Amino acid sequence: MVRISWCPGCGNFGILRAFKEASGRMISEGYDVVISSGIGCHGKITDYINLPSFHVIHGRVPPFLTGLKLANPELIAVGFSGDGDGLNEGLEHLVHAARRNTDITIILHNNGVFGLTTGQVTATSPKGRKGKSTPYGNPEYPINPCRLMLASGASFVARVFAGDHKKMAEVFYRAMKHRGFSFVEVLQPCVTFNNFWDLRKDVFWVERAGSVYEAMQKCENIRACGIFYAEDKETYEDAVWRSTF
């Protein structure tokens, strides 16, 4: 294990602690968990967890995990990604993984900023936000990651706040248990470039929706947290193995 190099107070500490608890539960139930991460502050997480892992390149966690899961469908495959990593550079892979219902879990560390490259806007940064690459304000509208994943066909979509340990650990566990594509957006404050710990008092929990459309409405408010949607449908791996052999 290596020394943790996140800034003191980083939202990633909460994610790390909650994931260790959730994966510990999975392992105690007899599952083998494998993790992967992309590029950015979130990407360091694979070094901090005593599990098989692959820290890959920017935006490419979903196809990597898809290939791994196809090769060994017994594994619980979890990918960590960031808003830059998953929604800027690697957006298409998330959409296709969701559409296929690949049985992997993606935990998206959404801090609304490129932290490791010192503070540029990402696809989730609000319009008008000033950053190093947008000194006069971000000209782009942000994307709502949960809504995108719902529209893409993800079969498990949730949002949690990095400061809510109990709920986060539970959602991670349920996402891993879910057979199919699970997407968890974590609102993760970046203390150095986008500190929104204040959001703690604003986030609220919503109950699971009965339909994709209802879920899309529920996740519209970015302060809304909860498991917005979950359904059972055939996974990609099952479909591929069934149709090939």
Add this chain to the structure above:
Amino acid sequence: MNICIAGEAGDGVRGAGIILGKIFGELGYSVFVYQEYQSTIRGGHNSSVVRASEKEISSHSYYYNVLICLRAHVFEKHAERLRGVLICDSSFNLAHEMKVEFPIDETVKKLNLPDISRNIAAISVFCKSFGIDAELVENVIRESFGDNRNIETVRTVYENLDVSVSQIRRVGERKELVSGAEAIARGMLDAGLKFYYAYPMTPASQILHFLAAERKCIALQPESEIAAIMMAIGSAFGGERAAVGTSGGGFALMSESISLAAMAEIPVLIILAQRSGPSTGMATYTAQQDLYFALNPAHGEFPLIVASPVTIEDSYRLAGELLNLAWKFQTPAILLTEKHITESYKTAGLAGVVRREVHVFREKNGEVFRRYEITESGISPYAIPPAVVKANSNEHDEYGFTTDDAEIATMMYAKRMRKEKEIAKVVAELEPCIEIRNGNDWIVTWGSNFGAVKEVAEELGFSVAAVRFMRPLFLPKINGEVFCVECNYTGLLAKLLEAEGLKVKRILRWDGRPFTPEEIREGIERWSE
């Protein structure tokens, strides 16, 4: 004998070429089929050149003994090459002395068959005129289509055509006709391929089509070439042999992931089937423009294996060899080939590739596996989940943890690079450069030109050198007059030979067409003018 079938896209020109090739294969001939077609689904101009010989051949010829025209307007394009019989519909009124005409269109219409069946009628006209047994033709057609639909066509032609041009006889045992794409696919399968990922791109798509239909491995079409190679890396990290296939544009997208595979020491085989560039170029035409691209495919320095097959059999052998080598050395390997290999057909026996085992650790004991152990050879033990194995795109220590420590980085980088020496030792034993000695002067080439070059060299008394392994590079040790034959503008291999101090006379083309023996002979003659 060299036969050209010409028509439009949608006329079944390609299929007709394959069927005629199979017929000659049944009769024991060595057959080579060249497919020339446009990036068009209907209309345009396609041709299929079928060459059959009692001698072993790996190329078609420039001049035709027979031209089969499925449309009147394509005749003009080919007339200059015709040195024999024209076969066409009676209604075409084409000006040529030796002609066999038949009411092809009328026959197909009377039998209530779709227009595309004109290809079978035309082939039947050829077969009847050249004394080929109807039953043999029917069997090949039945086997190819899996039904009896076109059998009536054959019978009608045989009953109503009373022409005998010549008598083609059986010359040996049946030979199987395979495409380069199939040969590559079978080579990979025999070497243990379990996953093949490819985004459609000519001229590599037929490898995907073959593997998807064959169901001997999982063959999938992901969202992009980037996804394809990342999935292959994922499957290899999971312990299964995986490969990807593409052409230049898709290969460019794979670049970053090739560097990742090298850094994390993950074996992956990439089939790079070249077509004419730059950019979209001429999508359905052959080329040899990407040699340096394949040799330097991504950022950073890393061990890499690049080889280029010279024939369809060779593409079977090298595809299998490279998959085995990628696993032995835990690094990417590139099979650099061309449209003229993947989409051409040849009678070939494909056998001999085996899966060479590599030990893989998979036991979990809670401790982090020393996956990147510093060794003298540079090769470290391979481990897969659920063993706690940590792979990394960042520079890393022996356990796979990220590092920027100067001392560790120095050692780890050198460990990876040491594999190059080991690779060179093994490749040296794999006939990395084919040398055939006939005379003092040489024709040097690579890839699909080999077939045509070999014929010319035999005829004119040249020695031949064909470079198969490009990385590690094995150039021939030669002197005397040196010609270099390539399908590119600058002479990419020629430049490598010149760097060795040789004086090279280039014979080049970059029009998307492969060399025939006649054109190489002309190229040599031009140099002596």
